[in-house]
Ligand SMILES: O=C(O)CCC(=O)C(=O)O
């Protein structure tokens with residue numbers, strides 16, 4: 001790996017940010033936008049059904065399943081352009097990744113609320129590797145224990161953000177609405193489902 005890395009220490013966690021990890025982010029963005037079987041699942045919030053405010057797809061090694069947006073999803077096969085990327089991420093980070101949740105934010109109205117990627121099937125100390133393609137968007141982190149400072153990053157096209165253990169135990173993260181953003185963004189969060 002040749003990309004320059006910035007380590008961002010957090011109380012009870014830490015992030016590694018590589019601003020230029022993907023060589024041709026616009027090409028990969030277009031391949032995935034046009035090639036992935038995007039879904040917009042229904043979610044139930046306080047007893048009311050809404051469509052998820054972004055498009056999603058769950059891909060990975062055959063037979064893995066993962067619970068998100070209130071339902072269990074079984075993997076679709078790896079899209080061709082992500083096979084080598086998965087290997088590269090495992091080699092560069094030293095962590096295993098056997099699946100990925102793909103998120104397509106069509107414009108700045110699409111978003112993701114505060115959550116931690118701490119589902120039981122990810123084990124006690126999950127590492128999440130997150131690739132961003134397309135529009136640059138703000139990414140927020142806040143400590144689960146109240147009172148701490150909120151962190152804000154701007155995730156560049158082609159960047160890799162590694163959320164190191166035990167970040168998911170102590171922090172939540174979100175991708176807030178940004179009305180001024182007209183372009184799409186695709187985010188790939190590589191995970192290891194046990
Ligand atoms: O779009 C992002 O940068 C965050 C995605 C995320 O948090 C997730 O898929 O769990």
Ligand SMILES: [Fe+2]
Pocket residue numbers: 115116117173189
């Ligand atoms: Fe997440």
